[in-house]
Amino acid sequence: MSANCDIEFTLNGVKRQLSVPAGMSTLEMLRERLGLRGTKYACGEGECGACTILVDGLTLNSCLMFAVDCDGRELQTVEGVAASEVGARLRDAFVANGAVQCGFCTPGLMVQASHVIEHNPGAGAAEIRRGIEGNLCRCTGYKKIIEAIQAAEQKNG
Amino acid sequence: MGDIGSSLIGKRIPKLDAPDKASGKTRYIHDLEAPGALHAKILRSTEVHARIVWIDTAAAKRLPGVHAVITAADVPWQRPIGVAKDHLPLKTDRVRSLRDEVAAVAADTEEIAEEALKLIKVHYEPLPVLTTTDEALAPGAPQLHEGHANNVAMTFDYAQGDVAQGEAQSDVVIEDVFRLHYVTHCCMGVSGVIAEFDPGGSLLLYSNTQVPFLHKREFAEMLGIDPGRIRIIQPPIGGGFGSKLDVYPFEPIAIFLARITGRPVKLLFTREEEFLASPTRQPVVLKLRSGCKKDGTLTFRTVETVHDNGAYTSWGATTPFVMMQTVSSLYRVPHCKYHTAAVYTNNPYAGSFRGYGNLQATFAVEAHMDKLAEAVGMDLLAFRLKNAQEPGEVTPQGMHFKTCGFKQCLTTAAERSDFVAKQAANRARWRDANPVKRGIGIASMLHVGGGAKIYPSDGCGTILKVDDFAHVTLITGASEIGQGSETVLAQLVCEELGLPLSAVSVVNNDTDITPWDVGVHASRTTFIAGNSAIGAARKAKAKILAAAAAKAGVPVETLSLSQGFVFSENKKLFELGKFLRGLHFSDRAELVMTTFYYEPPSKHQDKQFKGDVSAAYAWATQACEVEVDTLTGIVRLLKVTGAHDVGRVLNRLGIEGQIEGGMVMGMGYALTENLVVENCTVKNPNFRDYKLVTAPEMPEMDISFIETMDGEGPQGAKGVGEAPAICMAAAIANAIYNATGTRIYALPFTPENVYRALHGAAQAPAWGKAA
Ligand code: FES
Ligand code: FES
Numbered sequence: 032m033s034a035n036c037d038i039e040f041t042l043n044g045v046k047r048q049l050s051v052p053a054g055m056s057t058l059e060m061l062r063e064r065l066g067l068r069g070t071k072y073a074c075g076e077g078e079c080g081a082c083t084i085l086v087d088g089l090t091l092n093s094c095l096m097f098a099v100d101c102d103g104r105e106l107q108t109v110e111g112v113a114a115s116e117v118g119a120r121l122r123d124a125f126v127a128n129g130a131v132q133c134g135f136c137t138p139g140l141m142v143q144a145s146h147v148i149e150h151n152p153g154a155g156a157a158e159i160r161r162g163i164e165g166n167l168c169r170c171t172g173y174k175k176i177i178e179a180i181q182a183a184e185q186k187n188g
Numbered sequence: 189m190g191d192i193g194s195s196l197i198g199k200r201i202p203k204l205d206a207p208d209k210a211s212g213k214t215r216y217i218h219d220l221e222a223p224g225a226l227h228a229k230i231l232r233s234t235e236v237h238a239r240i241v242w243i244d245t246a247a248a249k250r251l252p253g254v255h256a257v258i259t260a261a262d263v264p265w266q267r268p269i270g271v272a273k274d275h276l277p278l279k280t281d282r283v284r285s286l287r288d289e290v291a292a293v294a295a296d297t298e299e300i301a302e303e304a305l306k307l308i309k310v311h312y313e314p315l316p317v318l319t320t321t322d323e324a325l326a327p328g329a330p331q332l333h334e335g336h337a338n339n340v341a342m343t344f345d346y347a348q349g350d351v352a353q354g355e356a357q358s359d360v361v362i363e364d365v366f367r368l369h370y371v372t373h374c375c376m377g378v379s380g381v382i383a384e385f386d387p388g389g390s391l392l393l394y395s396n397t398q399v400p401f402l403h404k405r406e407f408a409e410m411l412g413i414d415p416g417r418i419r420i421i422q423p424p425i426g427g428g429f430g431s432k433l434d435v436y437p438f439e440p441i442a443i444f445l446a447r448i449t450g451r452p453v454k455l456l457f458t459r460e461e462e463f464l465a466s467p468t469r470q471p472v473v474l475k476l477r478s479g480c481k482k483d484g485t486l487t488f489r490t491v492e493t494v495h496d497n498g499a500y501t502s503w504g505a506t507t508p509f510v511m512m513q514t515v516s517s518l519y520r521v522p523h524c525k526y527h528t529a530a531v532y533t534n535n536p537y538a539g540s541f542r543g544y545g546n547l548q549a550t551f552a553v554e555a556h557m558d559k560l561a562e563a564v565g566m567d568l569l570a571f572r573l574k575n576a577q578e579p580g581e582v583t584p585q586g587m588h589f590k591t592c593g594f595k596q597c598l599t600t601a602a603e604r605s606d607f608v609a610k611q612a613a614n615r616a617r618w619r620d621a622n623p624v625k626r627g628i629g630i631a632s633m634l635h636v637g638g639g640a641k642i643y644p645s646d647g648c649g650t651i652l653k654v655d656d657f658a659h660v661t662l663i664t665g666a667s668e669i670g671q672g673s674e675t676v677l678a679q680l681v682c683e684e685l686g687l688p689l690s691a692v693s694v695v696n697n698d699t700d701i702t703p704w705d706v707g708v709h710a711s712r713t714t715f716i717a718g719n720s721a722i723g724a725a726r727k728a729k730a731k732i733l734a735a736a737a738a739k740a741g742v743p744v745e746t747l748s749l750s751q752g753f754v755f756s757e758n759k760k761l762f763e764l765g766k767f768l769r770g771l772h773f774s775d776r777a778e779l780v781m782t783t784f785y786y787e788p789p790s791k792h793q794d795k796q797f798k799g800d801v802s803a804a805y806a807w808a809t810q811a812c813e814v815e816v817d818t819l820t821g822i823v824r825l826l827k828v829t830g831a832h833d834v835g836r837v838l839n840r841l842g843i844e845g846q847i848e849g850g851m852v853m854g855m856g857y858a859l860t861e862n863l864v865v866e867n868c869t870v871k872n873p874n875f876r877d878y879k880l881v882t883a884p885e886m887p888e889m890d891i892s893f894i895e896t897m898d899g900e901g902p903q904g905a906k907g908v909g910e911a912p913a914i915c916m917a918a919a920i921a922n923a924i925y926n927a928t929g930t931r932i933y934a935l936p937f938t939p940e941n942v943y944r945a946l947h948g949a950a951q952a953p954a955w956g957k958a959a
Contacts, residue, residue: 068219069212073376073426074459078875081376109212126206129841132671132849134209135376135426141210160883167875169376169427172852173883175845 038102042067043111051098057091058082060098061108069109069138073167080166083139084108090146092165109138112145121145121183128179132170140166144180156181196679197903200841201689203675205424205668217380217394217423222452225382226255226294228445229301229455230438231308232465233283233290236868237332237534238312240281243291247307253300255449257308259291263444267410269435272341272501274333277440283312284332285499285534286869287465289437294445294453319868321473321494321531332499332532339532341497344508346526346797348516348584354488354523358479360563366552367934368472370863371856373541374880377426378462383442384452390417391446395439396425398432398667400699402706406435407443422667422697429853430540431466434502438465463873467539468863469547470504470530471496476552478521480560484574488523491515491552495530497538504538505530507545510635512797514549517583518634519557519575524584534868542850543914546635547857551935554631554918558925568611568630568922569602577634579896586791586799591906593833593894597632597809600892605630605811605829611926618929623819627927630811631918637835637906638804638898639712647784648717649703652724654732654779656772658687658752658765662724663695665705666717671909672842673713677721679839680902684725686749687764703784713909714838715804718902720785727781735771736762804898804906807833810851812887812919816927821943823924825855827888828916835898835906847891847912854916856881862936 035050042065051060058075061067061084070093073081077095084093085107112118121144124130131137140163147154147162154162159180160173168176208214245257260266260278268276279288291308295301318324318332324339332339355361382394391411397403400420408415425432438455446453457465477490491512497505508528516524561571577583579592602608610628617625651663662681668674678692685691695701705717729749736754737744740761748755754762771779793799811829816822828851837843860879864871872878897904917935924942925931932945 062219067212068215071216071376071426072218073378074875076459076874076876079376079459113211122207122210125210126202129200129202129206129845131203131206131209132845133376133425133427134205134214135216137209138212141212160886164882164884167374167376167880167882169374169429169853169880170849171845172848172850172881172889173886174848174889175841177883177886 036099038099040101040103041105043107043114053097053099055098056094057084057096057098057101058093060101061093067108067110071135071138073135080143081136081139083142083166085112085142085146090143107142109141112142115145117145117148120186121148121180124179124183124186128175128182130171130176130179136166136168140168140176144183147180148184152184154184196683196689198837198840201675201679201839202841203672204678204694205674214424216377216426217382217396218377218456220382220394220423222382222384222454225452225454226296226445226449227298227301228292228294228442228453229298229305230289230441231291231305233286233288235283235312235314236286236317237315238283239315240279240283240290241311241313244309245291248293248304251300251304251307253296254293254304255451256294256445257291257304258444258448262448265412266440266444269406269437269440270500270502271434271505275500277437277444285536287536288499289441292441292445294449294451317868318533319535321496321533324531324533332534336532340529341501341532342505342530344512344526344528346512346516346585347524349488349523351488351490351523351525355479357481358487359482360560361477361479362556362559362563363475363477364555364933366474366476366555368474368548368551369935370471370865371469371861372463372466372863373427373429373431374878375427375429375431378457378459379438379466380454380456381439381442382452382454383446385446385450389413391419391443393418393420393443394423395420396422396432398428399706400667401665401704403435404699407440410440411443411447420699424668429542430544433540434467436467459875460873463863463878464870467502467504467541468498468536469541470498470538472548474548474552476556478556478560480564482564484561484564484566484571486519486521486575489515489521490525491527493528495528495538496535497530497532498535499532500537501530502537503540509797511545511549513585513587513801514546514553514634516585517577517587518553518632520577522584535865536870542853543910546633546910546914547854547917550631550633550915551918551921554915555921555931558922567608569598569608572598572632585797586793587805588800589805590900591804591835591896591898592807593896594632594807596894597807597831597833600831600894601630601809601811601829604831604890604892605813605827607811610813614926623817625816625818625927626813627816627923627925628811628813629919629922629924629926630809631915631922632807632809633911633914635806635911635914636802637715637806637908638802638900639716640802648705648720649784650720650724650782651703652681652728652781654728654768656765656769658691658768660685660687660692661695662692662721663702664717664721665703666696666713668696671713671846672839673717675842676714676838677717680718680721681725683903684722684729686751688752703782712907714905715901715907716785718905720783722902723783723785724781727783728779731779732768736767803900804835806906806908806911808911808915810915810919812916812923814920814923814927816924816942818928818946821939821941821946823859823920823937823942825859825887825920827890829890830912831892831894832908832911833894833896833906834908835901836895836904837893838903838905843908844891846908848889850910850912851889851916852881852886854913855887855920857913858917858920858935859937862938
């Protein structure tokens with residue numbers, strides 16, 4: 032059985048202190064220990080993007096990151112992103128452009144899209160496609176997701 | 189009248205559940221907590237086919253934190269499940285496939301449950317394995333199920349006219365064998381269930397099922413309790429696509445564990461388990477023989493198919509019901525003969541999947557439409573138009589096409605994609621030096637669009653309550669699985685009552701509250717539940733207007749509801765909320781309406797499959813443009829031009845999304861997805877090796893709607909859920925032929941398979957080495 036480690040990090044702007052088992056993933060910590068269920072499990076192997084979060088401003092698959100490695104870092108989950116200005120714009124654009132069907136991929140895409148917009152504000156359709164290629168969606172065929180991200184971008188300008 | 193100008197029909201209406209979903213607030217089954225819940229895991233067979241000699245659970249039971257370890261011996265009251273009731277949730281003395289459930293554990297945590305699985309010892313005595321339908325059908329093959337000599341699970345036979353006569357009248361006759369592969373749903377939300385009994389023995393089930401009311405009965409029989417004591421709540425579902433239409437073993441197993449431990453039990457699959465133990469779209473070997481006259485008139489079709497049913501029977505076995513419709517009735521064919529044998533093997537078993545056999549049938553039929561046209565020297569579009577169905581037709585199988593936009597679909601898709609000119613230009617480049625070729629192909633489909641008479645009836649109930657602030661609660665039997673039904677139903681109600689969308693709440697996920705419904709399948713929800721919702725709203729409207737007429741002393745015919753007001757001719761008479769408040773304080777408000785819609789009576793199919801299967805039929809044509817790199821075998825889908833007869837567009841945003849998603853799903857079936865099953869073992873149970881289409885590969889999509897205004901449809905609409913996935917593979921196959929001059933008869937068109945086909949090497953079949 033794995034030993035526990037004490038870690039300290041910022042989550043959606045709030046300082047957290049936690050003792051976590053060495054083998055626990057960040058996804059599990061978020062969902063099971065901290066009750067943040069917006070971040071989804073859909074593969075656990077870094078292949079689908081449903082568990083995407085921001086770590087120090089970069090997107091990561093939280094299922095592949097050990098919770099202990101959150102120590103000293105700044106995390107943002109979909110709950111945090113949705114509360115931000117960019118997140119609100121994205122949410123409205125996802126809703127208005129029909130980018131949500133079953134919605135299971137949506138939290139991961141919201142986080143990934145916020146990253147695309149922040150880091151490449153003028154991204155065109157091709158760059159957006161590349162930007163979200165690690166996020167699988169079984170329902171929408173991606174078109175409306177790409178349109179939504181573009182719409183959110185335009186409101187930016 | 190009063191609502192002129194404010195109609196919601198055809199507008200781009202955002203989904204009601206989207207804001208929560210886009211904020212990470214929606215609670216799927218994975219996100220629900222049942223206080224005190226135990227976590228369950230299932231032990232699956234390690235043998236493909238074997239006798240279970242003994243199971244030793246003693247060590248697992250001793251593990252701290254384990255509350256129950258069960259095998260079939262602990263639930264002697266379990267009953268067979270599935271469409272043919274041919275397997276038990278927990279297997280007794282025999283396993284027939286690698287996914288078979290042998291034991292299950294409930295423990296304090298998932299980790300402990302997994303630990304406990306490792307401590308269970310099972311002694312198997314291997315039995316001979318049937319890896320292919322060929323092996324299963326061979327004389328002397330071991331029999332997988334009692335009562336099924338030759339391992340044939342089900343057969344389907346249909347005939348019209350006399351194919352021998354049809355063949356004699358033909359100037360051209362062709363015959364080919366098509367091979368279709370395994371794919372699986374890949375719902376982003378993995379399977380899961382939470383089961384909980386109250387002290388009196390009533391069951392509360394949180395389930396992702398698409399058919400809650402039908403499942404109540406099955407679970408009740410299994411538990412030996414009154415179905416009235418089972419309540420099913422469906423949390424928002426992370427994708428369905430047909431995967432949740434049958435009772436699969438994990439749900440009863442969670443129920444057993446909950447009953448035995450007296451605690452809530454939560455069971456979630458891992459992604460790997462989802463690949464290994466959810467239903468598949470089944471592989472089909474399809475022999476098609478067809479003919480036509482010199483002038484392009486189709487004469488006959490003969491189809492023989494062998495379906496790999498897998499170890500047990502679920503809905504996959506019954507897909508011939510749909511396949512034969514395409515064979516007999518997509519185009520006018522006087523003489524047809526259809527035969528399917530669904531054959532038991534030790535492979536994963538087949539369920540229902542969006543399109544329900546129609547992808548496979550259309551793939552073959554549309555390849556032959558191209559080949560026959562070419563053989564008689566006719567233009568591919570003209571040949572199809574010559575044989576296409578028209579409105580009013582009753583086909584020899586008995587399907588009545590009251591509305592039919594097929595010809596408009598064909599011409600619209602062809603014109604918008606510049607099909608005829610591009611076809612010719614691409615062919616002219618077959619022999620040029622550029623190894624990268626372009627191709628365009630066209631294919632069409634016919635599917636039920638007005639419910640489906642699979643069960644004795646196809647009904648859906650609605651309860652509508654109108655409160656004193658003119659807020660409406662629509663309580664419907666129809667489940668939302670992400671497809672947007674709740675939004676469309678709310679829209680239809682608002683349209684009747686002249687209210688904004690914000691005035692409606694939808695309740696659709698609790699069998700203790702919602703009225704009966706047969707379930708989400710067969711593209712039926714908008715049509716059946718929509719008509720039901722409209723019925724309830726009209727009743728409410730009639731009552732409100734009658735009361736208003738009495739109060740104002742004007743004839744009811746002069747009144748209407750619009751913009752939250754009762755209008756008299758074009759004047760606002762009463763503010764609706766205020767008027768309703770008054771009505772509620774009176775003694776005769778009774779503003780709860782109920783209505784129940786069944787599709788209109790028609791000739792049900794008989795045992796020979798003759799008769800009507802739906803109140804309306806959906807049509808579509810899709811033109812696909814591809815680029816084929818002949819040096820690598822890589823096929824890129826550049827553009828899809830789709831024309832869909834949807835009756836009428838209700839929610840433009842929703843219907844576009846459904847069609848785009850379906851197109852990309854159909855594209856995955858054709859180009860990237862392949863569940864590799866070798867020696868009855870799934871070799872690629874993960875997203876790395878099972879390739880879903882990703883955003884960069886998405887084609888350009890151009891969608892046109894053909895609005896035929898179906899007389900029976902809600903506001904004229906027909907169902908569309910499955911349609912867009914159906915003819916993609918067929919159109920892509922035709923496009924590859926147009927690009928290269930090579931016709932490929934087996935899916936998927938992965939670079940390896942395409943390369944082999946182009947360069948003459950024997951093509952590696954996608955599964956086994958079946959006939
Ligand atoms: S769950 Fe982390 S990438 Fe799929
Ligand atoms: S909306 Fe269902 S997976 Fe993307």
